[in-house]
Amino acid sequence: MSLALLASIVVLGIAVVVFAVHFTGGSRAAHFETVFDAIAAYRGDHPQTDVLDGRLTRGRDAAFLRLATPDRVGFVAVFGQHFLTREIGAPDLSASVATDHAAIIVSLRDFTWKGGRYIFDDTAVASEVASWFPPAALGAPRYHIGSVRHG
Numbered sequence: 001m002s003l004a005l006l007a008s009i010v011v012l013g014i015a016v017v018v019f020a021v022h023f024t025g026g027s028r029a030a031h032f033e034t035v036f037d038a039i040a041a042y043r044g045d046h047p048q049t050d051v052l053d054g055r056l057t058r059g060r061d062a063a064f065l066r067l068a069t070p071d072r073v074g075f076v077a078v079f080g081q082h083f084l085t086r087e088i089g090a091p092d093l094s095a096s097v098a099t100d101h102a103a104i105i106v107s108l109r110d111f112t113w114k115g116g117r118y119i120f121d122d123t124a125v126a127s128e129v130a131s132w133f134p135p136a137a138l139g140a141p142r143y144h145i146g147s148v149r150h151g
Contacts (some may be wrong), residue, residue, distance in 0.1 A: 038063035
């Protein structure tokens with residue numbers, strides 16, 4: 001068998017596999033249809049936790065959940081075909097939770113998930129979600145790389 005024929009077969013095989021993955025939905029970005037889907041995903045890892053309410057991010061790829069446990073907030077995000085779930089409390093936060101227009105910024109001590117900026121449909125929803133965090137998290141100083149803290 002010639003090298004050109006072998007290379008053609010390999011390229012064709014790879015193209016068929018890529019097409020099959022794309023056609024079956026493997027390359028499609030996952031998201032939550034409703035907040036109830038996010039709650040169900042969260043309960044898969046935390047079955048004993050009572051969830052009172054939840055809000056999806058604008059992209060519907062993450063949700064923050066108001067828990068019955070005082071000073072704790074649930075978080076669930078789509079991670080490929082799986083879910084990242086966390087229960088967040090004041091000791092887990094490395095900086096304050098801050099609202100930024102229709103977004104909240106969460107900074108965590110966890111080395112597997114450092115947090116991020118999560119955008120909601122409007123400012124009222126972002127403020128509501130921020131209010132679910134422990135009061136100590138809302139009043140703590142915010143630190144950012146390159147920022148200067150005064151006072």
